[in-house]
Amino acid sequence: MRAKLKVFTNIGELLTLxxxxxxxxxxxxxxxxxxxxxxxxxxxxxxxxWVGHECDLKTKASDAEFISLEGRTVxxxxxxxxxxxIFAGDRSHEFEWRIQGQTYQQIAAKGGGxxxxxxxxxxxxxxxxxxxxxxxxxxxxxQGVTTLExxxxxxxxxxxxxxxxxxxxxxxxxxxxxxYLGAHSRSPEFPDLDSYxxxxxxEMLPRVxxxxxxxxxxxxVEEGFFSVEQGRTYFRRAQELxxxxxxxxxxxxxxxxxxxxxxxxPQSVDxxxxxxxxxxxxxxxxxxxxxxxxxxxxxLRMQYPKARAMIEAGVRVALSTDFNPGTSPTQDLxxxxxxxxxxxxxxxxxxxxxxxxxxxxxxxxxxxxxxLSVDKYCDFSVLSGSWSELFYSVGRHPIQxxxxxxEPLLRS
Amino acid sequence: MRAKLKVFTNIGELLTLxxxxxxxxxxxxxxxxxxxxxxxxxxxxxxxxWVGHECDLKTKASDAEFISLEGRTVxxxxxxxxxxxIFAGDRSHEFEWRIQGQTYQQIAAKGGGxxxxxxxxxxxxxxxxxxxxxxxxxxxxxQGVTTLExxxxxxxxxxxxxxxxxxxxxxxxxxxxxxYLGAHSRSPEFPDLDSYxxxxxxEMLPRVxxxxxxxxxxxxVEEGFFSVEQGRTYFRRAQELxxxxxxxxxxxxxxxxxxxxxxxxPQSVDxxxxxxxxxxxxxxxxxxxxxxxxxxxxxLRMQYPKARAMIEAGVRVALSTDFNPGTSPTQDLxxxxxxxxxxxxxxxxxxxxxxxxxxxxxxxxxxxxxxLSVDKYCDFSVLSGSWSELFYSVGRHPIQxxxxxxEPLLRS
Numbered sequence: 001m002r003a004k005l006k007v008f009t010n011i012g013e014l015l016t017l018x019x020x021x022x023x024x025x026x027x028x029x030x031x032x033x034x035x036x037x038x039x040x041x042x043x044x045x046x047x048x049x050w051v052g053h054e055c056d057l058k059t060k061a062s063d064a065e066f067i068s069l070e071g072r073t074v075x076x077x078x079x080x081x082x083x084x085x086i087f088a089g090d091r092s093h094e095f096e097w098r099i100q101g102q103t104y105q106q107i108a109a110k111g112g113g114x115x116x117x118x119x120x121x122x123x124x125x126x127x128x129x130x131x132x133x134x135x136x137x138x139x140x141x142x143q144g145v146t147t148l149e150x151x152x153x154x155x156x157x158x159x160x161x162x163x164x165x166x167x168x169x170x171x172x173x174x175x176x177x178x179x180y181l182g183a184h185s186r187s188p189e190f191p192d193l194d195s196y197x198x199x200x201x202x203e204m205l206p207r208v209x210x211x212x213x214x215x216x217x218x219x220x221v222e223e224g225f226f227s228v229e230q231g232r233t234y235f236r237r238a239q240e241l242x243x244x245x246x247x248x249x250x251x252x253x254x255x256x257x258x259x260x261x262x263x264x265x266p267q268s269v270d271x272x273x274x275x276x277x278x279x280x281x282x283x284x285x286x287x288x289x290x291x292x293x294x295x296x297x298x299x300l301r302m303q304y305p306k307a308r309a310m311i312e313a314g315v316r317v318a319l320s321t322d323f324n325p326g327t328s329p330t331q332d333l334x335x336x337x338x339x340x341x342x343x344x345x346x347x348x349x350x351x352x353x354x355x356x357x358x359x360x361x362x363x364x365x366x367x368x369x370x371x372l373s374v375d376k377y378c379d380f381s382v383l384s385g386s387w388s389e390l391f392y393s394v395g396r397h398p399i400q401x402x403x404x405x406x407e408p409l410l411r412s
Numbered sequence: 413m414r415a416k417l418k419v420f421t422n423i424g425e426l427l428t429l430x431x432x433x434x435x436x437x438x439x440x441x442x443x444x445x446x447x448x449x450x451x452x453x454x455x456x457x458x459x460x461x462w463v464g465h466e467c468d469l470k471t472k473a474s475d476a477e478f479i480s481l482e483g484r485t486v487x488x489x490x491x492x493x494x495x496x497x498i499f500a501g502d503r504s505h506e507f508e509w510r511i512q513g514q515t516y517q518q519i520a521a522k523g524g525g526x527x528x529x530x531x532x533x534x535x536x537x538x539x540x541x542x543x544x545x546x547x548x549x550x551x552x553x554x555q556g557v558t559t560l561e562x563x564x565x566x567x568x569x570x571x572x573x574x575x576x577x578x579x580x581x582x583x584x585x586x587x588x589x590x591x592y593l594g595a596h597s598r599s600p601e602f603p604d605l606d607s608y609x610x611x612x613x614x615e616m617l618p619r620v621x622x623x624x625x626x627x628x629x630x631x632x633v634e635e636g637f638f639s640v641e642q643g644r645t646y647f648r649r650a651q652e653l654x655x656x657x658x659x660x661x662x663x664x665x666x667x668x669x670x671x672x673x674x675x676x677x678p679q680s681v682d683x684x685x686x687x688x689x690x691x692x693x694x695x696x697x698x699x700x701x702x703x704x705x706x707x708x709x710x711x712l713r714m715q716y717p718k719a720r721a722m723i724e725a726g727v728r729v730a731l732s733t734d735f736n737p738g739t740s741p742t743q744d745l746x747x748x749x750x751x752x753x754x755x756x757x758x759x760x761x762x763x764x765x766x767x768x769x770x771x772x773x774x775x776x777x778x779x780x781x782x783x784l785s786v787d788k789y790c791d792f793s794v795l796s797g798s799w800s801e802l803f804y805s806v807g808r809h810p811i812q813x814x815x816x817x818x819e820p821l822l823r824s
Contacts, residue, residue: 090797092804096760099753139808295806301754332807335747341511342713348508385502392504394707395744395807396551 005064006043006378006406009054012071014039015387016051017371020353025289025361025370026316028353034371041074043378046405051372073387075352076372077146077379077402078333079359082270082291084181084324085136086129086164087154089120091325114154114185117325121154121164129167136323137173139331143397144381146404147360147369148174149320151218153181157189158204165213173409175377177363179246180204180214183226183234197230201237209241216244216267216364221257228260235264244364246291250274252302262286268318268362273297273305280306284314289362292354293322294339295330307344318358319351337391351391378406417476418455418790418818421466424483426451427799428463429783432765437701437773437782438728440765446783453486455790458817463784485799487764488784489558489791489814490745491771494682494703496593496736497548498541498576499566501532503737526566526597529737533566533576541579548735549585551743555809556793558816559772559781560586561732563630565593569601570616577625585821587789589775591658592616592626595638595646609642613649621653628656628679628776633669640672647676656776658703662686664714674698680730680774685709685717692718696726701774704766705734706751707742719756730770731763749803763803790818 019032040057042050042064050059094112098104107113121129133150140148150168155161161182168178182200190196208214217238221231235245245264249257251271258269258279269275269283270291283290292305310317319336322328333355340346346354360370369377382401383390389398402410431444452469454462454476462471506524510516519525533541545562552560562580567573573594580590594612602608620626629650633643647657657676661669663683670681670691681687681695682703695702702722709716722729731748734740745767752758758766772782781789794813795802801810814822 090801092798092801095753095804096800099757099759299754329804330806330808332805335806341507342711345511347511386504388508389502389504392507392741393744394742394747396742 004045005059007057007059007064007066008041008043008069008074009057009066010068010071011039011041011054011074013037013387014041014051014074014372015076015352016373017076017353017357018373020357021371021373024316025353025357026314027311028349030349033349033352039074041372041378041380043406046378046407048372048374048376048378050374069382072400073383073385074380075383075387076356076370077381077404078144078355079147079363079365079370080140080145080320080333081149081268081318081359081362082293082320082322083149083151084153085148085150086133086152086167087117087121087325088124088128088132089117089325091116091329095329114326115188117154118156118188122157122160126163126167129164130170133167133171134173136331137171141173141402141410142399143333144399144402145333146174146379146402146409147177147363147365149177149179149363151179151181153184153218156182156185156187158207161204162207162211162213165208169213174404175369177216177365178214179216179218180208181218181220183219185220185225193226193230197226197233201234205237205241205243209243214243216246218246218248220248221255221260222248222251223253223255228255228257231257231260232263235261239264246270250279258283262288267364271296271305273303275305280310280313280315283310289316289318289358291318291320291362292340292344293320293328294343295332295336296322296328298335298339299328304339304343307340307346311346311350316358316361317350317354318362319354320359332395334391334394334396338394341391348388348391352387377404379404416457417471419469419471419476419478420453420455420481420486421469421478422480422483423451423453423466423486425449425799426453426463426486426784427488427764428785429488429765429769430785432769433783433785436728437765437769438726439723440761442761445761445764451486453784453790453792455818458790458819460784460786460788460790462786481794484812485795485797486792487795487799488768488782489793489816490556490767491559491775491777491782492552492557492732492745493561493680493730493771493774494705494732494734495561495563496565497560497562498545498564498579499529499533499737500536500540500544501529501737503528503741507741526738527600529566530568530600534569534572538575538579541576542582545579545583546585548743549583553585553814553822554811555745556811556814557745558586558791558814558821559589559775559777561589561591561775563591563593564626565596565630568594568597568599570619573616574619574623574625577620581625586816587781589628589777590626591628591630592620593630593632595631597632597637605638605642609638609645613646617649617653617655621655626655628658630658630660632660633667633672634660634663635665635667640667640669643669643672644675647673651676658682662691670695674700679776683708683717685715687717692722692725692727695722701728701730701770703730703732703774704752704756705732705740706755707744707748708734708740710747710751711740716751716755719752719758723758723762728770728773729762729766730774731766732771744807746803746806746808750806753803760800760803764799789816791816
């Protein structure tokens with residue numbers, strides 16, 4: 001069969017992010033965005049074959065399908081690297097209880113909190129979980145996302161966790177990276193975290209690895225949840241099984257969980273709000289990406305992670321919504337980006353790279369997505385305005401069309 | 413001609429807000445929402461003729477068009493009571509300059525700030541201003557808004573201010589309340605605020621009143637802008653001319669401008685972030701509504717108004733986006749509502765009433781919109797979920813359809 005060749009022409013402005021790529025997405029500047037005016041983009045079999053000034057284009061019309069993008073701006077598609085997408089049930093009423101002064105403990109005592117989501121998720125069928133996940137995935141795609149991380153973690157038993165990972169694996173639309181988060185919280189069937197962890201290490205992790213349901217594993221290390229030592233036990237087992245590693249670390253307090261996780265060459269360490277200066281130095285010296293989740297800090301009315309200190313130290317950062325029904329019930333990338341700029345003093349080039357190449361690194365997908373570079377997937381968004389209008393107006397998503405492997409995933 | 417009669421049936425849950433209406437929208441509770449399960453709504457010539465339990469419905473099918481709302485939830489349409497909708501130009505680059513540490517003064521010195529918007533707006537044609545305003549109005553309508561306040565204020569000369577008011581008056585889609593905000597800032601053609609104010613009082617206000625272009629007038633009273641005494645001069649003249657009164661007051665500092673404005677029986681006093689306890693007491697005793705604009709405080713990283721103190725004191729509050737290209741470049745009602753709940757500790761019933769009946773009072777339209785009451789316009793939204801899902805997830809607008817005078821303004 002002949003290779004499928006598509007040429008996107010008449011691109012007013014195209015951002016490759018090639019400069020950020022050569023710097024491994026650490027400390028990106030405006031000049032790293034790789035802005036090309038009057039650009040063209042050649043896509044062969046879903047991958048970028050060539051990108052450059054349209055006047056240098058060699059491909060002939062007889063070989064390829066030509067598509068004019070009408071002078072618009074093109075950016076690499078966004079990568080959303082931390083979501084709890086698969087769950088059933090609604091916890092909006094708990095938000096009201098919290099405003100009215102009820103504590104997490106009081107809400108948990110009447111069956112609320114994560115326990116509520118676990119109960120509803122266990123009851124939900126594959127069809128129902130799929131319907132919900134597809135609706136939510138589409139909300140991300142409409143905002144220009146073509147690569148989406150999806151965690152399990154609301155089953156907390158063997159059967160439901162596997163079901164959620166299967167739903168994630170089968171999800172239509174964006175590229176999906178699946179993460180097994182059995183170690184999200186204590187399973188109600190176990191008397192303590194140690195006994196649950198024992199089951200995870202001896203039963204679940206081998207099964208997840210064998211059935212290839214998860215690309216990587218995640219754990220929530222925090223006071224009152226899994227300890228640093230339990231995290232080590234979990235990661236040792238995951239590493240033996242060849243699973244990628246990520247973790248929720250130092251979110252609500254400095255437990256030194258960032259440093260512990262870095263012992264295991266993780267893909268990313270997520271939250272890092274209370275990471276110490278020493279942890280930030282270790283992080284900068286590592287290959288790991290810090291995934292910052294400011295909408296979670298916004299909803300929790302917490303402090304924000306020290307993004308400026310991290311970036312200046314040479315840490316690669318990514319951004320994400322942390323979409324979940326409890327602490328960050330939003331899927332809005334514009335909120336995340338505006339918070340990153342307003343509250344974390346990140347520049348627009350830093351935000352753009354964090355939501356593309358930085359996030360690709362966070363998922364160990366930097367060879368495939370996150371920039372418009374030769375041999376990567378031809379995943380991009382066509383904007384309805386200039387890229388300077390991104391991450392400025394909460395709720396505004398100037399995305400006119402989204403392409404995955406050169407094919408329209410969404411067209412308005 | 414026979415009256416046009418429409419009956420909306422099969423409404424799973426309908427919120428009339430009738431209880432809030434009887435309390436004049438002051439201190440609304442959950443019980444004031446007027447929740448009716450299995451409801452029907454009768455609309456005659458665009459107005460509510462009857463609302464109640466469907467089993468009590470008397471209208472016969474032969475008299476009317478029957479429309480099933482498929483068991484969904486119906487709420488009164490939102491009223492958006494404070495927007496600077498009419499402007500040209502883009503100031504997203506200034507947002508980046510501010511993140512990078514440039515002051516408002518530095519940005520103004522290179523032609524940025526309000527001056528930039530004024531220059532671009534003066535250059536824009538009626539057609540261009542209309543296109544921009546219609547796009548923006550549609551963003552509000554999609555979120556369930558059918559009544560929209562629109563201010564002038566980016567012309568600062570006779571010709572442009574009138575043009576902007578004409579564009580606002582002619583706007584298609586939602587009901588529009590127009591507000592003349594010539595006193596937004598000093599006009600560049602005048603050496604000082606006093607001489608500009610003299611022109612406003614002697615030329616512009618009479619003309620605005622005569623041509624019936626504005627329903628009311630507004631002024632920005634703040635240190636470095638118009639003084640309390642200048643506000644008094646402006647309002648005296650507006651009152652003589654029979655124009656309604658509103659004002660930007662006590663936004664960045666306590667200038668006692670809330671108290672001064674209350675001398676003139678205003679429809680609303682807006683921002684009131686730094687209003688003193690004494691001003692709050694005066695406000696509670698007045699007929700005026702406090703319009704709170706938390707997305708502006710969010711973007712400015714300021715404190716939020718003391719909503720709880722106001723509500724407890726008996727002040728009627730409304731909420732609004734303050735949509736403008738500088739300090740609040742968002743049109744997102746969900747952000748406003750989430751900020752009201754998270755940062756101002758407003759309950760969900762308070763937020764709902766603030767964005768409907770409270771906002772209707774703020775525009776002196778409480779006899780016509782803001783609740784689903786007999787003889788008011790039949791303006792409502794059909795939700796895709798429960799009303800408890802509103803103002804919880806930033807960026808999520810569970811609006812399935814929007815009706816104005818019983819006719820679909822938007823249907824998804």
